[in-house]
Amino acid sequence: MRFCFEPRPQPSVAVADDESLYPVDRIFCIGRNYAAHAAEMGNTVDRTAPFFFTKSPCHLAKQGDPLPYPPGTSDYHHEVELVVALGKPLFRAEPSSVADALFGYAVGLDMTRRDLQAQAKDKRRPWDAGKDVENSAIIGPLTRAKDWHALQDSSIRLDVNGVTRQHAPLTEMVWTVEELVAFLSSLYHLKPGDLIMTGTPAGVGPVGAGDALRASIDGLPTLEVRIGDAE
Numbered sequence: 001m002r003f004c005f006e007p008r009p010q011p012s013v014a015v016a017d018d019e020s021l022y023p024v025d026r027i028f029c030i031g032r033n034y035a036a037h038a039a040e041m042g043n044t045v046d047r048t049a050p051f052f053f054t055k056s057p058c059h060l061a062k063q064g065d066p067l068p069y070p071p072g073t074s075d076y077h078h079e080v081e082l083v084v085a086l087g088k089p090l091f092r093a094e095p096s097s098v099a100d101a102l103f104g105y106a107v108g109l110d111m112t113r114r115d116l117q118a119q120a121k122d123k124r125r126p127w128d129a130g131k132d133v134e135n136s137a138i139i140g141p142l143t144r145a146k147d148w149h150a151l152q153d154s155s156i157r158l159d160v161n162g163v164t165r166q167h168a169p170l171t172e173m174v175w176t177v178e179e180l181v182a183f184l185s186s187l188y189h190l191k192p193g194d195l196i197m198t199g200t201p202a203g204v205g206p207v208g209a210g211d212a213l214r215a216s217i218d219g220l221p222t223l224e225v226r227i228g229d230a231e
Contacts, residue, residue: 025193033199140223168201
């Protein structure tokens with residue numbers, strides 16, 4: 001087969017202690033999964049079903065990639081999140097069957113053009129311009145699920161220039177990992193290559209050119225990135 005032009009490289013995430021890469025096909029992002037964050041954004045948690053949006057895999061970034069301050073915004077925000085990677089197909093799964101289908105976990109950053117998101121909310125429009133931003137899904141190395149069993153005992157944290165902005169136990173998530181994956185499997189045929197960003201705790205805020213971000217979850221590889229100048 002001959003393409004009209006060279007296709008994009010396959011988006012991928014590193015795997016801790018492994019030379020292989022995890023190819024990424026889809027990125028699902030859960031919103032309002034920490035009650036305190038929902039409250040700081042002026043929202044309430046809908047406890048009838050999880051709320052989610054998506055990011056394009058081509059907007060995936062990793063530690064060491066150049067991360068220029070994006071165009072069209074003057075209010076670019078950090079959101080640190082636990083990321084879950086699928087390792088087996090799932091469709092209409094029960095929460096009890098999810099654990100066996102998980103490939104691994106990582107620390108991630110869901111970067112957001114907050115001003116554009118707010119404008120979209122005000123006009124009852126989709127969030128694409130605020131959320132589906134180039135280089136806005138920053139994912140650290142994946143730790144295989146069999147090598148990390150501290151989900152219920154770990155805290156998530158984000159420091160900017162050495163100052164802590166976000167810090168919370170993962171148990172504050174409104175919906176558990178198993179519930180989130182099972183819910184998405186009721187709407188999609190989930191497969192290996194699917195990433196799920198599970199929501200952010202309170203303390204989100206703006207970053208600017210030159211800011212150093214350090215995202216961490218107990219027991220997982222730390223993610224460190226620096227925001228560059230605007231292009």
